Amino acid sequence: MIIDCHGHFTTAPKTLHAWRKKQLDGMHDPAIALKKTDLVISDDEIRAAIEDGQLKLQKARGGDLTLFSPIAGQMAHHLGNERTSLLWAEVCNDLIHRVCNLFPENFVGVCQLPQAPCVPPASCIPELRRCVEQLGFVGCNLNPDPSGGYWQDPPLTDRYWYPLYEEMVRLDVPAMVHVSSSCNPCFHGTGAHYINGDTTAFMQFLLADLFTDFPTLRFVIPHGGGAVPYHWGRYRGLSLEQRQRPLEPLLNNIFFDTCVYHEPGVRFLTQVIPIDNILFGSEMIGAVRGRDPNTGEYFDDTKRYLDACAHLSAEERHKIFEANVRRVYPGLDAVLKKRSVVAAASL
Amino acid sequence: MIIDCHGHFTTAPKTLHAWRKKQLDGMHDPAIALKKTDLVISDDEIRAAIEDGQLKLQKARGGDLTLFSPIAGQMAHHLGNERTSLLWAEVCNDLIHRVCNLFPENFVGVCQLPQAPCVPPASCIPELRRCVEQLGFVGCNLNPDPSGGYWQDPPLTDRYWYPLYEEMVRLDVPAMVHVSSSCNPCFHGTGAHYINGDTTAFMQFLLADLFTDFPTLRFVIPHGGGAVPYHWGRYRGLSLEQRQRPLEPLLNNIFFDTCVYHEPGVRFLTQVIPIDNILFGSEMIGAVRGRDPNTGEYFDDTKRYLDACAHLSAEERHKIFEANVRRVYPGLDAVLKKRSVVAAASL
Numbered sequence: 224m225i226i227d228c229h230g231h232f233t234t235a236p237k238t239l240h241a242w243r244k245k246q247l248d249g250m251h252d253p254a255i256a257l258k259k260t261d262l263v264i265s266d267d268e269i270r271a272a273i274e275d276g277q278l279k280l281q282k283a284r285g286g287d288l289t290l291f292s293p294i295a296g297q298m299a300h301h302l303g304n305e306r307t308s309l310l311w312a313e314v315c316n317d318l319i320h321r322v323c324n325l326f327p328e329n330f331v332g333v334c335q336l337p338q339a340p341c342v343p344p345a346s347c348i349p350e351l352r353r354c355v356e357q358l359g360f361v362g363c364n365l366n367p368d369p370s371g372g373y374w375q376d377p378p379l380t381d382r383y384w385y386p387l388y389e390e391m392v393r394l395d396v397p398a399m400v401h402v403s404s405s406c407n408p409c410f411h412g413t414g415a416h417y418i419n420g421d422t423t424a425f426m427q428f429l430l431a432d433l434f435t436d437f438p439t440l441r442f443v444i445p446h447g448g449g450a451v452p453y454h455w456g457r458y459r460g461l462s463l464e465q466r467q468r469p470l471e472p473l474l475n476n477i478f479f480d481t482c483v484y485h486e487p488g489v490r491f492l493t494q495v496i497p498i499d500n501i502l503f504g505s506e507m508i509g510a511v512r513g514r515d516p517n518t519g520e521y522f523d524d525t526k527r528y529l530d531a532c533a534h535l536s537a538e539e540r541h542k543i544f545e546a547n548v549r550r551v552y553p554g555l556d557a558v559l560k561k562r563s564v565v566a567a568a569s570l
Numbered sequence: 571m572i573i574d575c576h577g578h579f580t581t582a583p584k585t586l587h588a589w590r591k592k593q594l595d596g597m598h599d600p601a602i603a604l605k606k607t608d609l610v611i612s613d614d615e616i617r618a619a620i621e622d623g624q625l626k627l628q629k630a631r632g633g634d635l636t637l638f639s640p641i642a643g644q645m646a647h648h649l650g651n652e653r654t655s656l657l658w659a660e661v662c663n664d665l666i667h668r669v670c671n672l673f674p675e676n677f678v679g680v681c682q683l684p685q686a687p688c689v690p691p692a693s694c695i696p697e698l699r700r701c702v703e704q705l706g707f708v709g710c711n712l713n714p715d716p717s718g719g720y721w722q723d724p725p726l727t728d729r730y731w732y733p734l735y736e737e738m739v740r741l742d743v744p745a746m747v748h749v750s751s752s753c754n755p756c757f758h759g760t761g762a763h764y765i766n767g768d769t770t771a772f773m774q775f776l777l778a779d780l781f782t783d784f785p786t787l788r789f790v791i792p793h794g795g796g797a798v799p800y801h802w803g804r805y806r807g808l809s810l811e812q813r814q815r816p817l818e819p820l821l822n823n824i825f826f827d828t829c830v831y832h833e834p835g836v837r838f839l840t841q842v843i844p845i846d847n848i849l850f851g852s853e854m855i856g857a858v859r860g861r862d863p864n865t866g867e868y869f870d871d872t873k874r875y876l877d878a879c880a881h882l883s884a885e886e887r888h889k890i891f892e893a894n895v896r897r898v899y900p901g902l903d904a905v906l907k908k909r910s911v912v913a914a915a916s917l
Contacts, residue, residue, distance in 0.1 A: 249749040326785025346885045368757075373720065409714075409721040414773035414808050418797045419766040426761035446804075450765045450797030457793075460858030460869040461761050468864075485803025507720040511807030516816075 224545045225526065226555070227281065229329075229399065229445055229480045230289035232319060234276030236268045239318065243297065243311060243512075250307050251252030259314055271323055278329055280507050282528050290552065292333035292364050297507075298403040300338040301371030305346060306466055309337035312350050313350055320358040331555055332360035335400070336387075340370040345386035356395045361554030363391070365398035367424045372407030372416055379424055380429070380431030388437050395553050397441035399480075400424040413510035421449025425477065429462055434476045441476055441551055443502060447483035452495045478551055480504030481525045484511055489528035500537045502548045503529065571892045572873065573902070574628065576746065576792055576827045576851030577677075579666060581623030583615045585606035586665065588660060590644065597654050606661055616668055625676055627854050631873050637899065638666055639680035639711050642856075643759055645750040647685040648718030652693060656684035659697050667705040678902055679748070683734075687717040692733035702741045708901030710738070710749030712745035712789075716772050719763055727778030728770055735784050742900050744788035746827075747771040760857035768796025772824065776809050781823045788823050789896055792851060794830035797843045815820035825898055827851030828872045828890070831858055836875035845886045849895045850876065 242262040249255035281289055293315035300308055312335045320362060321330045334354035336347040347363075354360040365387075377383045379400070391398060402420035410416040421444045434440060444451065451458060462470035479496055482504045483489050498528050503526065511522040520527060529535070529543060549556040589609040596602040630635055640662035648653055666679045681701035681760045685693040694710075701707040712734075715721050724730045726747070738745060749767035757763040781787060791798065798805060809817035826843055827850045832837050840848060850873065858869040866872060871882045876882070876890060896903040 351861050374754050376756075378756050384707075391671060407721050409723075409725050409774070410770055411773045411777060413810075414805070414812075415766075415770045415778065418769050418801060418804075419762075422765050422769075422797065423757060423762045426758045427756070429761065430758060447800065450800060452768065453794065453797060453800035453835050453838065454765060454830060455837060456830065456862070456869050457765075457858055458761070459862065460831055460860055463863070464858060465758075465761075475842075483801060483803065484807055485801075485842075487838065487842050488800050491800065491834065495832075495834050511804055511811060513807055513811050514807065515803070516810070522803050 225286045226545050226548045227289040227505050228502040228548045229506045230291045231294045233294050233508045234272045236264050241514050290333045291330040293335040295401050296404040298335050300369035305339040305342045308339045312337035316354050333362040334360045338366050338369040344384050349391045361552045362396045363398050368402050372405035372410045378427040380427050380433045397551050399443040417448045421446050425451045426520040443478045445480045447492050448479035452492050457494050474500050482506045484522040486528040490532050498542050503544045572633045574633050574636040574852050575849040575895045576853045577638045578641045580641050580855045581612050581619045599601035618851040621795050637680045638852050642748050643751040645682050647716035652686040652689045655686045659684035663701050680709040681707045685713050685716040695737045708899045709743045710745050711748040715749050719752035719757045725774040727774050727780045744898050746790040765796045772798045790825045791878040792827045794839050799839050802842050821847050829853045831869040833875040837879050845889050846891045848890050850891045
């Protein structure tokens with residue numbers, strides 16, 4: 224099975240964006256305050272958005288299933304406030320839930336959290352619980368910088384975040400560490416803030432004892448781990464110097480996806496980072512949607528790059544494409560096991 | 571010749587740090603305001619610091635010459651103000667000048683600029699001019715984030731920075747884009763802020779038309795270019811999408827050093843980025859000072875990694891170790907040409 228751990232509903236109907244705009248425009252005026260029910264999107268609209276978007280490319284590229292979450296750049300936790308963020312997360316997660324119900328073979332949900340700058344992340348627990356327990360989601364996206372490029376919340380290893388981690392551990396769901404858009408003019412969103420967020424989070428984990436406190440807590444660092452694999456020697460050295468311990472045990476809790484948009488980069492990732500820590504991901508129809516004029520292929524068709532890695536054995540490919548993501552997201556594994564039981568019973 | 575483009579005087583006598591501390595402690599009290607002459611460091615102290623530090627390792631590793639600048643992490647433009655930053659830059663640059671006079675065969679100067687958060691960089695012009703025209707320095711270090719991790723100045727491509735660039739062009743000196751320490755608890759200095767600064771600056775250059783306005787302006791992005799080479803496909807795609815132009819012409823003005831602290835990373839750099847754009851650098855006795863327990867060698871001995879790159883031809887090595895840095899830093903080339911003329915005359 225080919226499972227893409229990193230998909231966002233970037234092709235969502237424009238009605239969604241219009242609702243959000245209206246929500247923010249009216250956030251200080253109760254007279255025009257929006258309700259969730261003010262957003263009307265039909266099943267046909269969702270079908271069209273998916274069938275002509277992520278599902279089309281999933282099939283064309285030989286994929287089977289995508290862990291699917293709301294648009295990362297649109298989480299925009301720096302806009303609005305705690306209340307608008309909660310409603311916005313509910314709306315976006317409900318939409319993902321409908322996608323997963325319409326296409327249960329192809330998409331499994333991962334949720335957006337209702338974060339807000341400098342609001343304790345414990346506030347996200349009810350929505351996380353709702354998504355996992357009621358909507359069947361298997362993970363969440365956690366924004367290490369709800370301020371959108373000004374980095375004003377404490378590091379991810381601070382006790383500030385612990386109540387949320389306790390709930391993640393209880394539910395046995397991992398988080399993908401994923402910033403949203405940047406409102407800092409120094410940082411382009413997908414070209415700087417995304418990659419910096421990945422690198423920053425990894426270094427925070429390196430310095431702290433988070434995984435002593437939460438031995439089963441798991442994070443996926445997307446975009447190939449930011450700068451981390453390329454600077455693996457730097458991080459090995461920093462761990463030895465700053466914490467007098469080897470870096471490698473961090474890999475019990477931290478995983479990287481393959482959203483690196485050229486073949487040499489993906490090959491490098493698979494040669495430097497242990498295979499058990501690599502999850503296939505494409506973030507398709509995301510940061511880079513075009514085709515490479517040198518090859519005629521999509522930049523974000525990362526499966527193609529993995530297929531070209533001649534050094535990977537069949538077992539290693541199986542790990543990257545399926546086994547690792549099922550291990551890191553036990554909820555997904557449960558869905559797939561249940562599915563195969565049902566399939567066997569119907570024979 | 572083996573020329574290291576990236577060295578800082580990290581082994582400077584502790585008196586220097588004490589002077590800086592006193593300067594900051596007294597910045598609001600004219601009664602205890604320090605003068606440059608309050609810092610007393612003897613030639614013997616400098617000799618000891620260098621002979622037991624950067625010179626010892628330069629020789630041990632087979633190097634010949636290092637472009638040498640003040641300690642990057644101690645520039646700390648976010649501390650003090652414009653006035654203290656200027657005095658601090660003068661003190662640090664004068665010390666580098668003394669190193670270069672004591673060891674003229676081994677070190678050539680690169681200056682610290684007296685930046686301060688949200689102070690127009692034109693304020694740095696007199697010190698840049700002094701260092702180049704009077705002290706014989708051949709480049710400068712430019713901090714893209716004088717706020718130390720809060721990124722409050724405009725992007726490097728903003729006209730805010732243009733007066734400084736005009737002077738760099740007039741003097742024909744490049745800048746290494748180099749942040750200083752971080753006062754944002756989210757960002758570890760050498761583990762996150764450094765690498766993020768590199769990635770951020772590159773993306774700023776990608777989006778703008780700076781090199782249309784300054785065709786001969788040149789920047790070295792250190793630490794192997796941050797995350798950029800690893801994500802080369804992302805940047806190629808972003809350039810095509812965001813600016814409808816190929817990325818590659820940026821390489822007329824942007825160069826990467828080899829401060830990547832493991833062999834696979836350095837090999838990757840030399841396979842993805844054109845050789846003409848790679849400058850040997852080590853930033854030795856810097857972020858990672860220890861030895862890799864797997865090999866017994868220093869993490870920051872990047873020459874060793876290059877030596878192990880069997881795919882590099884003799885001509886390519888010559889470019890990385892000497893020719894490129896002489897092209898990017900014409901002042902260095904002039905120093906070396908003058909030196910060989912003198913050597914020939916003395917035969």
